[in-house]
């Protein structure tokens with residue numbers, strides 16, 4: 001078991017990193033907190049948001065704080081799996097050469113891999129990425145390349161859905177969280193973003209942050225230490241179980257949504273992997289809140305970001321997905337009594 005002092009030292013560094021990121025990327029405190037939870041739970045994240053809302057800046061800030069290397073790739077319809085692994089070119093003497101692609105270029109130092117507009121890439125590319133996410137290694141050039149510290153952030157463009165390859169349910173379940181990044185709502189923040197030239201030069205903005213406040217190569221150990229140190233009470237275990245069961249059978253918990261035939265609403269609820277991700281995220285939140293026991297508020301705080309993309313509606317209701325899923329999540333949290 002990791003000592004209380006170690007956990008407390010780690011927390012101080014984590015909160016300092018959070019503060020620094022919030023100074024660089026403004027008005028995104030909720031997203032930053034969730035992102036940080038994913039970092040310390042070693043989970044991959046699907047970002048959903050509009051364009052130009054600071055996603056790249058945010059991920060570069062995370063990479064800067066962790067001190068590892070950052071790579072970014074754009075999802076396009078003609079991107080092939082091999083493009084992630086290597087690229088070929090003719091050198092000055094006209095000889096063909098092969099260089100490592102974005103997944104291999106940084107070797108074991110790769111800590112943040114940003115896949116922009118994942119829904120524009122083909123399913124073959126998705127499968128490669130999902131394999132890397134699960135195994136943190138890849139076979140190429142007759143050998144195995146390890147990326148033990150990689151954390152994948154994939155972004156789905158919410159505005160343009162035409163000519164895109166939506167991620168299937170099985171693929172979305174591999175993501176630890178789905179985080180929405182919207183334009184900030186506070187007028188003072190918007191004013192700052194409009195008129196302050198500080199936000200025009202992303203390199204200078206990121207340069208304001210101290211590098212490697214948290215050693216990326218220790219994160220796997222930190223994450224394991226946190227998970228083993230935070231304990232649930234028996235009452236909380238029962239509460240978590242109910243929160244899980246309600247994702248598959250809300251009616252059994254007396255949950256009814258208006259204009260919905262509850263018997264026909266759902267195709268599937270959260271998987272065992274999904275629910276274990278909820279608990280992992282909740283434990284990291286408890287640690288960030290300076291506790292060694294898990295409370296209902298920890299589960300509630302991360303329920304929507306870990307569960308929303310794991311509840312699958314029947315096709316007759318899927319066109320109302322954006323309205324029904326958040327309502328269902330809220331109803332579950334309101335209806336199931338916390339211990």
Ligand SMILES: Nc1ncnc2c1ncn2[C@@H]1O[C@H](COP(=O)(O)OP(=O)(O)OP(=O)(O)O)[C@@H](O)[C@H]1O
Nearest residue numbers: 024025026050051052053054055056057199200202
């Ligand atoms: N909340 C924010 N805080 C700080 N800078 C921001 C914020 N939102 C946008 N910006 C600024 O807007 C510009 C675009 O940001 P960025 O490239 O990170 O957006 P993006 O969401 O990744 O865009 P795209 O979807 O087109 O890739 C940058 O100069 C960035 O500094």
